[in-house]
Amino acid sequence: xxxxxxxxxxxxxxxxxxxxxxxxxxxxxxxxxxxxxxxxxxxxxxxxxxxxxxxxxxxxxxxxxxxxxxxxxxxxxxxxxxxxxxxxxxxxxxxxxxxxxxxxxxxxxxxxxxxxxxxxxxxx
Ligand SMILES: [Zn+2]
Numbered sequence: 001x002x003x004x005x006x007x008x009x010x011x012x013x014x015x016x017x018x019x020x021x022x023x024x025x026x027x028x029x030x031x032x033x034x035x036x037x038x039x040x041x042x043x044x045x046x047x048x049x050x051x052x053x054x055x056x057x058x059x060x061x062x063x064x065x066x067x068x069x070x071x072x073x074x075x076x077x078x079x080x081x082x083x084x085x086x087x088x089x090x091x092x093x094x095x096x097x098x099x100x101x102x103x104x105x106x107x108x109x110x111x112x113x114x115x116x117x118x119x120x121x122x123x124x
Contacts, residue, residue, distance in 0.1 A: 003046075003064040012058040015046065023068075025049060029058060043071035 002016035003023070014026040022041035027034050030052065040046040047068045050060045 003067055004061045010059055010061040011064070013050070013053055013060060015050070015060075015064060022046075023049075029053070030056065043068045043075050047072060 004011040004015055006012060006014045016024055018024050021039055023046040025038040028036055028038045038049060040049055053060050
């Protein structure tokens with residue numbers, strides 16, 4: 001499904017969504033002689049790309065931005081959810097690590113005592 005097509009009216013670019021690859025700016029006027037395509041997996045990147053087009057004076061319709069911003073919002077929610085799950089996992093691992101450290105603590109105390117002893121011996 002396309003966000004906008006080169007139509008000689010309100011759009012100088014052809015941007016569409018390829019489900020498997022992400023957003024594609026076909027024959028992007030910013031790439032060489034306009035024979036290159038630009039692939040943008042994230043909506044956020046596509047918005048930045050469209051903004052660059054506008055800065056160069058290329059027409060990009062407002063409805064393309066509207067749709068991309070909606071998708072960026074959805075992506076941000078998905079990302080937040082993923083981060084939450086990820087940190088929950090990290091936290092779990094941290095607890096295990098903490099338990100292991102607690103078990104190893106007596107050994108550390110012993111080593112510290114030995115180090116203390118050896119250093120006082122050197123001094124004395
Ligand atoms: Zn482009």
